Amino acid sequence: MPTEELTKNNKKQKAKIETYKIAEDLKDVKRPEDPKRVQHFFTSVAKKYDLANTVMSFGRHYSWKRFTTKVVEPKEGQTGIDVCAGTNDIAILLARIVGPSGKVISLDFNEAMQEVGKFKAKKHGLDNIEHVLADAEALPFEDKTFDFLTIGTAARHLRAPNALAEWYRVLKPGAKMACLEFYSPHNRIWRAMYNWYSYNIMPKVGALVARDKSGVYNYLPDSIRVWYTEERYQELMQEAGFVDVQFRRFSGGIACVHWGSKP
């Protein structure tokens, strides 16, 4: 899509986000979080997001992201999209694989996060990442545009059926999508330890690293607890039309990657 058209679409998307309406056929599905609260959170943590993420996940998020990239099987010259791309960790991995003859769209609705992402792409000398400010549930792209789609630790901010339907729409037949997300561990003892860590330590570390005094980091554990089980998210992907849907848990189940193909 030409850049001018994308900019025009961005403006439309911005207006859409401000006056968000639930799709007619999915009235019963609420946003898990108020998008304004999500925006506030990411604007306030953007500059320190990477550091806070690394400290809070003990650096594990990099290997989860590498796996997410690998399962969509990107190839040189292809065009893909990373939605809710934030500071571009996944987009950068993908951009290196598709190379200068390919392209990665880095899409996010938060300008502060995207600015950090733009800075990182430049620092890595990658000019095949195109940044789009838009809502991940209403993508400003034609049907069957992309060879692959990824999303990292952000699906729980979205209404899963709407988002999955939209991602399915923009993928080409045969294309793969992968979703990395946080989950609650299954093992009772590990879950109790993880819950204690996420409510007592994580917000404090987050606040300290990101120098935040407003308590926004309490939002993280809350949003993880109200999310689906891995099995239910697999079903939702199948209900959206994806086939060969698989998932793999990481770090005792605190993270999981789902992936599947559009037939």
Ligand SMILES: C[S@@+](CC[C@H](N)C(=O)[O-])C[C@H]1O[C@@H](n2cnc3c(N)ncnc32)[C@H](O)[C@@H]1O
């Ligand atoms: C936890 S961060 C993840 C960033 C990156 N994917 C990663 O794995 O490090 C979540 C990102 O999703 C974005 N986001 C949340 N809801 C969104 C929506 N409806 N549309 C687009 N981006 C959204 C936020 O702005 C934020 O940058």
